[in-house]
Amino acid sequence: MNNTLVLFACLLLSGTLTAQPNGGEPVLKSETLALAKPNWKEVGKLKTRDAKDIKSSTWSIGGETLDRDYTDYQSYKTYLGPLGAKRIRLQGGWSKCEKVRGQYDFAWLDAVIPDAASRGVSPWVELSYGNPIYEGGGEAKLMGRIPTSAEGLAAWDNWVRAMVTRYKDQVPEWEIWNEPDGNPLNTGTELGVFYIRTARFVKSIQPNARLFALGMASVTKLDWMRDFFEVLKRENALDLVDILTYHGYAHNPDTSYPKIEEMRKLVWSYNPKIVFMQGENGAPSTPKAVTIGALRDQDWSELTQAKWDLRRMLGDHGRGISTNLFTISDIHYAAGDHMVGVNTKGLLQTNPDKTIKRPKRAYQAAQHVFSLFDDQIETLQQVKPNVSQETVSAFAYRHKTNGGSLVTLWNKEARPADEYTPKPTTLTVEGQFKQPVFVDLITGKVYNIPKEQWSKTGNRVTFTAVPVPDYPVLIADRAALVSVL
Template sequence: MRIGLLVVAGFLFIQTGFAQPNVALSQLDWKVVGKLKTRDAKAIKSSTWSIGGETLDRDYTDYQSYKTYLGPLGAKRIRLQGGWSKCEKVKGQYDFAWLDAVIPDAASRGVAPWVELSYGNPIYEGGGEAKLAGHIPTSPQALTAWDNWVRAIVTRYKNQVPEWEIWNEPDLNPAHTGTEIGQFYVRTARLVKSIQPNARLIALGMASVTKLGFVKDFYDELKKENALDLVDIMTYHGYAHNPDSSYPNIEKMRQLVWTYNANVVFMQGENGAPSTPKAVTIGALRDQDWSELTQAKWDLRRMLGDHGRGIATNLFTISDIHYTAGDHMVGVNTKGLLQTNPDKTIKRPKLAYQAAQHVFSLFDDQVELLPSIKPAVSQETVMAFVYRRRKENGSLITLWNGEARPAEEYIPKPTTVTVKGQFTQPVFVDLITGHVYEIPKKQYQKSGDSWTFTEIPVPDYPVMIAEKSSINF
């Protein structure tokens, strides 16, 4: 493997043939004592992490090419799209062979599928469109055909798919209203429940996190139909250049939804950053230049920003997506953790794949968020969340600077962190590289049950202060 070194402002950047610049902090005499071990999904009992497997319904990605990367990634769930128009190309005849080759295989790798019921089917008049931002089916004939397909797919996979999401980004189509989508949702949700009573139902796949009127109209319709209990999970997307800037609007949405049903669980249903300059990628965030390094930083900030607020995350997406003519856009969406060849086969993992492995492997159901503990940090733009490992009871603190969108070059800010925690041997962890560093003893001290760490280098992506015994390396 080709290795080169680049020193910027006192920090060491290691360049490898594996991907774009692989960043590792080298702080004075800080000693590297190991590297985080990653875990296959089958070795992880449970977690809130999901990976995107979208657009197989339109053949924009190739599951057979990326499936071997799925288990080693460590996510416990995968989002798939059911693809009415791919299943039913001739009226009344269903071909599920393509999903039969995906759903059981993903489950066999320790990754539970959750399936989105979408899009329309133009073989029916008023059947809607089989693409992003397409309209839902509206004619009596098309709605009956939709019901028939939903009945067929849920019946076929009810023992393999525990969760069903109904539609994707309905607010992207300006003709849709929250009321109309509410009626369509209730119709579909009741049908799913009649076949699979224990199914968990997912709404709403909102593209925007600011269209609260749309959300209100949707829930007003569900309330009118006495159907508020038909939403178990609320999903939203809402891409932002600085992922940390999204949360005020997300919180407004949460508070609104909880006035209707306080039991609704929130999940980031689709989010990720491109890995290429704006001249190359399509899709959200395409108006800025990106690299594999800034993609990895952004993805980590979204994942751990969500996790620190009790929000489950579906990272978008496992493979670059090749959109073709006739859809909402044309070209390659480079948000994949895996770089593709022109034929959609996998070229190699990107830096973000490695970063995601570290988070998925570490933050499983044995790591507990402690929202009542708020670290004191000397930099007001530093985000900080506290966790503990249930069995060992050791503390973990995630830290990053959220002042702006991730940069190609960034000088970490020396930060003092004071927190109540349990440490015997604290270490510093870089979540991109997985490197574990020994923190010099002169840079931390204990007073009662509080610990103070001084001059901790906090970059513009998540790092950790962790009890050594609480991480696997």
């Protein structure tokens, strides 16, 4: 019996899990204690939308590691459109494309890039990793060394040229490398030179391409980042960065933002036009005995994964930061890479052969966010909701067409928990709430807010005894939900 089955059996015996009477997937008993269930009339449920039915949004989903065959696109592709994200992050895989010197095999990418686009999901492709068939060609793995030799760099140039030439009409955005700061041999100065070299090759073939740097593993290595930008400044190449991507995992996602703001301040001192994007973040869905990868030192469940993902997505969104949710499918890392085992951050649970077993609770939660927060919902960073609980985060939004208001709320005091009692909170905010409703973004359930629990003074509305859990919920004018009700 493998470790996963042993753990599963132990949880069943302990009573933490209960089997569904219809033979479906087991659920946590404690979920009844952890979800927001107001004693109000339920009036509907959020509908989800396919990516093809959403005109545009800032949301992206991770499709990483296809370059190393750790996930199976053909197995998860049918879940891609219904998820509702408008973009997908892919890794180009130099070593998978060029296994024999000078010969490129793009069949695997040809089976992915056009298919994703046909589902309404635009690919953005990372140019990585190295290729060991060339001495000094870099390493083909996470945290790998960048190409350094003259021969390796020339071969890299040739592959980049072939990639961009082939996909320039299908890929509008290119990211250059992934987590270069994770390898102690990759310096910020060296990466600056490598980035400029690659960016200029891309622009020479695809002048309108948008370029992403740097896929930073850490948000605290400001000296490393400063060295990178000093090279770009010296070479008059600061305009080669359109978007700055970063990762940085935290057990409590809300603790990430002070360091992110420090990073933004540094980058904007070089070029205030650079847009920020959270390029890779997500939580595991299993106990630490099962998962590998970031955040593996704590126990997780499918419920706490959904909570964590919602907090990170809407913590980013409320601050005007685009988000790439990591990731669509569990990842099966193999020997020879940075780690070995299954990274359970996928929204889709996999079988041992990497085919899809089922969607997790986080898949449904992400659908609710991706379907609702499209380009018709604008962030109102100048509107500051007032809440009675110091530990509650709140962000205001408005529907561009009908003016209906929305406010996201969650308790940020600790890492999401399997058991949590929502805290009654008073919220006061400016906005339009003709028919206010409460929305649970995990279940999608919509509840009418009783008239005795809200009042209006001028353009300010006060809501009392709002049950705020440790994951995002909504107070919204029902008209603002027009696209998903």
